[in-house]
Amino acid sequence: MADLHKNSAKILVFSTEKISDPAIDMAGLLKLHYPPTVYTITIPCSSGIKSSWILHAYQKGFDGVFIAADGSDCVYGESCTEKTGRLVGKTHELMKAEEIDPARLRMAAICSVCSESFVKQIRSFNEYLLKTLHP
Amino acid sequence: MKKKKIGVYICHCGGNISDYVDVEKVRQAVEGEDIVFLAKTTMFACSDSNQREMVEDIKVNNLDGVVVASCSPKLHLLTFRNVSVRADLNKYTYVHANIREQASWAHSDNKTGATEKAIHLVKAAIAKSRYAEALETNKVKAIKSVAVVGAGVAGMKAAISLSDKECDVVLIEKESFVGGRVAQWDSLSTTTETGKEMISRLYNDLIKRENITILTNSEVIGNKGSVGNISLTIKKTPRYINGSCHPEDLKRAIAICPVEVPDEFNFRLTTRKAIYKNYPSEYPQTPVIDLKNCTRCGACEKVCPTVDFSEKEEILDFSVGSVLMATGFDSYTPAYGEFGYATLENVITLPQFKRLIDTQYGKLTYKGKEIKNIAYIYCVGSRQVDGENTYCSRNCCTSTIHAALTAKSKFQDINNFHFNRGLRTYGKQEILYADSLRSGDIYLQSYEDGLPTVTTEGKKTLVKINDILTNGRKMEVEADLVVLVTGMVPRADNSVGSLFKLPKGRDKFYNEIHMKLRPVETVIDGITIAGACQGPKNIAESVNSALSAATKSYSILSKGELETDPLVASIDPEKCTWCGACEAACPFDAILKVETDQKVIAEINNTVCKGCGMCAPVCEPDAINLIACSSDEIMSMIDALA
Amino acid sequence: MSMDVQKKNMNYDALVIGAGIAGGEAALNLANTGYKVLLVDKELSVGGKMIMLSKVFPTLDCAACITTPKVSEISRHPNITVFIGSEVGRINKLSENEFTAQVTRKPRYVHVEDCTACQLCEKACPVNVRDQYQFGLIGRKAAFIPFSICSPKAAAIDIDNCTLCGACERACPTNCIDFTMEPETLELHVKTIVIATGFNLFDPMNMPRYGYGQYKNVITALQMERELAPTRPFNTILRPGDGKVPDRLAYVLCVGSRDASVGNPICSQICCMYSIKQAQLLMGALPMADVTIYYINIRSFGKGFEEFYQQAKGMGVNFVKGKIGKISEKENGNLMLRYEDINEGKLKETEHDLVILSTGVLPNAGIDRLFENEKLSLDSFSFIGQSDMLASPAKTSIEGVFVAGTATGPMDIPDSILSAGAASSEAISYLIQHA
Secondary structure, eight states: OTTHHHHOOOEEEEEETTTHHHHHHHHHHTTOOOOTTEEEEEESOGGGOOHHHHHHHHHTTOSEEEEEEOGGGOTTOTHHHHHHHHHHHHHHHHHHHTTOOGGGEEEEEOOTTOHHHHHHHHHHHHHHHHHHHOO | OOOOOEEEEEEOTTTTTTTTSOHHHHHHHHHTSTTEEEEEEESOTTSHHHHHHHHHHHHHHTOSEEEEEESOHHHHHHHHHHHHHHTTOOGGGOEEEEOIIIIITTTTTOHHHHHHHHHHHHHHHHHHHHHOOOOOOEEEEOOSEEEEEOOSHHHHHHHHHHHHTTOEEEEEOSSSSSOTTGGGOSSOTTOSSOHHHHHHHHHHHHHTOTTEEEEOSEEEEEEEEETTEEEEEEEEOOOSBOSOOOHHHHHHHHHHOOOOEEOGGGTTSSEEOSEEOSSTTOSSSSOEEOTTTOOOOOHHHHHOTTBOTTOOOEEEEEEESEEEEOOOEEEOOOOTTGGGTTTSTTEEEHHHHHHHHHHOOSSOEETTEEOOEEEEEEEETSSOSSSSOOSOOSSHHHHHHHHHHHHHHHSTTOEEEEEESSOOOOGGGHHHHHHHHHTTOEEEEOOTTSOOEEEEETTEEEEEEEEGGGTTEEEEEEOSEEEEEEOEEEOSOOHHHHHTTOOBOTTSSBOOSBTTTBSSBOSSTTEEEOGGGSSOOOHHHHHHHHHHHHHHHHHHHTTSEEEEOSOOEEEOTTTOOOOSHHHHHOTTOOEEEEEOSSOEEEEEOTTTOOOOOTTSTTOTTOOEEETTBOHHHHHHHHHHHO | OOOOEEEEEEEEEEEEEOOSHHHHHHHHHHHHTTOOEEEEESSSSSSTTGGGOSBOTTTOOBHHHHHHHHHHHHHHOTTEEEEESEEEEEEEEEETTEEEEEEEEOOOSBOTTTOOOOOHHHHHOOOEEEOGGGTTSSEEESEEOSOTTOSSOOOEEOTTTOOOOOHHHHHOTTOOBOTTOOOEEEEEEEEEEEEOOOEEEOOGGGOGGGOBTTBTTEEEHHHHHHHHSTTOSSSSOOOTTTOOOOSEEEEEEEETSSBGGGTBOSOOSSHHHHHHHHHHHHHHHSTTOEEEEEESOOOOOSTTHHHHHHHHHHHTOEEEEOOEEEEEEOTTSOEEEEEEETTTTEEEEEEESEEEEEEOEEEOTTGGGGBOSSOOOBOTTSSBOOTBTTTBTTBOSSTTEEEOGGGGSOOOHHHHHHHHHHHHHHHHHHHHHTO
């Protein structure tokens, strides 16, 4: 694992069953590469993520957490965007309290065909994490 | 708890996985996990032979669950859930790991990395499998009865179609008569049947059916429960006519009534009395007394014995499994002065014009003046650049051309001038447009930035336009009558929509779940939408949507029982302190406040909960977890991935 | 080949002819209410034309993404039997509630249940032919998987082009290729029939003045759909003549629609919107390109359509009111479009480097000839006639036979879904009333 870390940070991705996970699948289908230390846990909706899960990931050694949010496509309604935003804000506060760089948590809306955008986001997040955590 | 025994299958997928992921290395890495009883690699996990082998393995070894690491769960999650079921396991004990789309293919540039990732993904799946319990789908009894709200053409057709399917129907109409907009029209495009005849045909079909209850003058005022068992409270206003009224008595009663109010049936072109019927063959055949405008002078009572002011408002309760909304549309009312509306006396709307030509014979006159030159101004209240109604109202182009042609054939010397913004006679309606051109109708067009104007010069009414079809030439028509082609707008009275919490789109019509593939279902389970309440439609389109909604409502109830997904939220009553945050976060009203012996807590209505999890993060005491996505499961997966 | 009709005892409640989005929806509605459905399609996949599209208007959802869940629901449904690569033959109505229908299953030469779509046969096959599922933009093998999201996802052998070299058989790891398969014709008993045979697109070869088939850089909008699809053949937009990325694209609307001279006077209802959608997608894919749409009237009449049209204008799509008279080709492959600019009232000529013809909707003729003892009436445009068009749009001239989707005339996807909903509603009522 040690050499893997040279050019890839450890990132936990929360994806959603119906929206962002299909996009991540399609990134694979199209062989759009991204660091292999990016792991995905799929949940129904991005507004159901608990701050405690995110903090747990940092404790366990993840460099970053990326929320591939439903955005306005959410099958559970329009309030998803706002609620996901709120939980990210709340988690940022908790991270500051524990002296974790809030930029280690990122969120972006990933639609069901946003494969290219996902890979772009992940690559830039990876660069940021490598620069700040593994210089 | 007894330790679980699971089987793990790692798929080569031909070479799709094994070309980049060392599947044998993955197998070795996970076979030592405590709950893993057996770990195998397979060329094609989804092949029949492997599926048979899995069933055999599960049965012979008494496995409690299975993990397959292969392609995306979107492709084969259900396949392997079914394998589990065939081996007598509960389908929710199955856990899937995606090592193709998210490992071998995504990292085909890095075999070591891909293998390393696959190992972690399978370990995370095993961690999740530890918690994967047998779950039973929630079952609710479904009442095989549908409430249809609105007895226009859509509601009537939906009711007939449901009745044919041996489903009980309560058809609820707010107005005193059925038929909605179609009853207001005589001549219809593409058929010789008039609107009124069509409504009579449908009504005569409706009343012979024992499983349909027709309620006119009735409104839904209460709604409780959820799909399968919805309790409706209906307020029925009396007609104040008891029994069937003799036509001659009615005539006398109408004649004697001193009240005159604008007649909405004729779009206020004419007036009616407080006791009235809109047209002779209208259904129900009983007239009605409009108590809001009645002065209670008692004159009608004296000439018509069936008048009965002692009738009382009734409150009725109905339990239904599903509600089909067919509440229709309003016609756009132009603003004061919009193209001369309400300021010039010979400016009317399209619905008014249609009533005018339907009710006149011989000569076409309006306010005593004979009409020869008619100017139609299109897209009034639709495709607005400054206003709210940015949408196209779909049906008005065809409707106008049909009305213009009807006027031309019914009355002599009519000249039609169409001031349009690009004709939209889509599909076969194009033929009508061609007919109109052939008959000599004149078409003048502008864009949104050069709308026609309506002005007066002395006694003349002039409609002017810079016509883009003739190179922007200034054109002017002296019109005897100006018809504003007003489109369909959502009902101003949305009380029934708010009662059912129906979401609206940006055009303010009711919104479907998915514009393309699920046009009659709504996010509220068990509530379907039909006809023009979902957006502008012509008659055939409304009927198609009504029958579609009827099918969807019926298919929910046809088995007499509903199954709902068990993957819902659950509340730990020990931890819950009822703060209401979860209730506020839930978009589906699935959270109830309940009182137990000791305290007030939240409770999940399993049949309504959709398992989105929005309630979980907002719970301060962390009392809410989503089944199959609980904190324990997620954290153990994070541990395995770390 | 044996042409014997096998009178296997095959009974279904409903026969749905055509497994496009309308037929699929009708089949699902029937199946979800407990009826046994046979769904027949002549193509190698469920999903009809919709599954081939890029995105849909006006939501810009990926067509494949919203179709595939529906398609897999159809394929998996315990009450639906799907016969792919099959054609319906003679149909007879014996009495109310009783029809016989012959169905011929053409051999695929692959045992679908054993095929894992590993594509090794494709790699092994030496034959290259034009890929009809990519509308001829690229080639495919004679042993091939029709397209990446087809259902069933299994290989097929194109026997007309196969050289019988046996390479695919040797390459197949599951031994699922079988050249001994033969066509079989079955006689079925069904209680009701839903016709969802869809539409054909106008063949622009019938309008030589637009040069389709002659000028390489004149393509149809369906070919452009494939270039824009997530499963697209190239990774970018290319013009076929020389593989150059185009930067001055033109759409010609009403090709084969609203044109009595080619025998189709009606409006096709979908071309304006799919062209506007493609124009929006092109603005995204080729940000520097100019896209011009030549139109007579823009018919953005459906829910959210007008807003979508205005959005395209806002994005910079150039709308020109004018009918194209003639297209001619320059030496560099660019095209000169001659037209009357209605706004300016003069004849003009403009150069474009890729021209897309928005071809119209024509009936998929022939289904009426299958009905032997009762007449299935057609309307004056040869679409299936509706016997009670306003009050029961799904009813045909034969009681118990219903029609769904574009088999009755041009319509978009939501209207097809609604029409299929109506047809299945009538069919369910018919089954219950004649039980």
